[in-house]
Amino acid sequence: MKAFFFDKMFETVVLSDTVFSVPSRYQKLAPLGVGAQGMVCSAYDTVTQQNVAIKKLSRPFQNVIHAKRAYREFKLMKLVHHKNIIALLNAFTPQASLEEFQDVYLVMELMDANxxxxxxxxxxxxxxxxxxxxxxxxxxxxxxxxxxxxxxxxxxxxxxxxxxxxxxxxxxxxxxxxxxxxxxxxxxxxxxxxxxxxxxxxxxxxxxxxxxxxxxxxxxxxxxxxxxxxxxxxxxxxxxxxxxxxxxxxxxxxxxxxxxxxxxxxxxxxxxxxxxxxxxxxxxxxNAPAPDPYDDSVDEREHTVEQWKELIYQELKEYEVNHHIE
Structure with missing residues (x-):
């Protein structure tokens, strides 16, 4: 079942009881599967004119373990670029401020098969x-x-x-x-x-x-x-x-x-x-060029859920600025 609600920039679609709020550039959302770290759907990116996979991280701020995992996944995907590793194409949150922040979406290449x-x-x-x-x-x-x-x-x-x-x-x-x-x-x-x-x-x-x-x-x-x-x-x-x-x-x-x-x-x-x-x-x-070394000093420290939340929010905003996300 799909239900659509429109605001200025995001469309909200319900897929298999999971709410996806995505920029309007992404159309034809369809569920692909659910894993331990979230649900993934396929979509068509009207800007790049390609099919993509969109992953909504599962309740990233429910506890410290989930928050740290979300931070690491996003940081790692930003870091690596290799033809044999699924590429990060976009990342966003529909929430406009840190106070409202609760959802993390990662847009990736869509594979033909798993x-x-x-x-x-x-x-x-x-x-x-x-x-x-x-x-x-x-x-x-x-x-x-x-x-x-x-x-x-x-x-x-x-x-x-x-x-x-x-x-x-x-x-x-x-x-x-x-x-x-x-x-x-x-x-x-x-x-x-x-x-x-x-x-x-x-x-x-x-x-x-x-x-x-x-x-x-x-x-x-x-x-x-x-x-x-x-x-x-x-x-x-x-x-x-x-x-x-x-x-x-x-x-x-x-x-x-x-x-x-x-x-x-x-x-x-x-x-x-x-x-x-x-x-x-x-x-x-x-022997493809190595990415920048992964700095694990941040995620090796102890943080509260709110601190992880702020770190992830900063990473998302930095990504948006560097990639001119629409």
Whole structure:
């Protein structure tokens, strides 16, 4: 159901019980999906004459965690510019003052498909390896700005922690299902060691004592070899071009990414140079100019919700000035 209300600059549209108040340049709004961080709709931008995705952040000021997450997402999207990372095209709030401020909207490139749709598609080796190449290029660009995921095991972390996520994505594209389905972090950790085996003592000693005690008290698992976890029949048939891409190459790359100990896991550069990936490498894409380093000094400090709100509002206003937002 759609309901329209017009004021001077914004049109208000109700999509799946979520109110979208957007500049009138955006037309033909239609819901795309709802995630943990907000709802996304598609729209047609009458100014640039292109289809876009508009994300309304979900209640960004309900608590400190949501406010900090909204700040980080906006700051990061402003920072990075790479063909393999969804670009920020616009950002706005319909509220005219800090006192009224409550909604944050991010306008992004609209993708033809999402990962869930890709996973359900029958992929040949060319498409699978090229998709992984694009992911790796995007991650390498993020790393060049000092942007990496944080791990939950109480360890120090570095760039190759992200390779675990790439391995999980690759495994899901191959198997057509989640490799480590867990109901929570603890349950998921149990699934991981059941399949991959109990990690080494060297790895255990680098965990926080409380985490180490938990892991050490679990049942010991040998783990399954990768040719059993990912037999040939799970993979596409050989490449159409003289079998230059094969199941054994894909399985080898996967085995190097899905390593519990990040110290022994393949790096992004190592993965890009792997025989299953390297044929796609283009210098301008792999080593694109690095963005400005991400300064996490602000979001590492403690702030109240109202302080986060003011920081985000300032970022939005600065964006509007720098990009001459209509």
């Amino acid at each position: 990962l869930c749709q890709v996973i359900t598609t029958e992929l040949d080796h060319e498409r699978l390896s090229y998709l992984l190449y694009q992911i790796l290029c995007g991650i390498k660009h993020l790393h060049s700005a000092g942007i990496i995921h944080r791990v939950i095991l109480g360890m120090s972390y570095k760039e190759n922690v992200d390779m675990w996520s790439v391995g999980c994505i690759m495994a899901e594209m191959i198997r057509g299902e989640v490799l480590f389905p867990g109901s929570d972090h603890v349950n998921q950790w149990n699934k991981i060691i059941e399949l991959l085996g109990t990690p080494s003592l060297d790895f255990m000693m680098r965990l926080k004592p409380t985490v180490r005690n938990y892991v050490e008290n679990l049942t010991y698992f040998e783990g399954s070899p990768f040719h059993e976890l990912f037999p040939d029949e799970f993979f596409p048939s050989g490449s159409t071009d003289n079998d230059r891409l094969r199941a054994d190459q894909a399985r080898d790359l996967l085995s190097k990414m899905l390593v519990i100990d990040p110290e022994k896991r393949i790096s992004v550069d190592g993965a890009l140079m792997h025989p299953y990936i390297r044929e796609w490498c283009e210098e301008g894409e792999v």
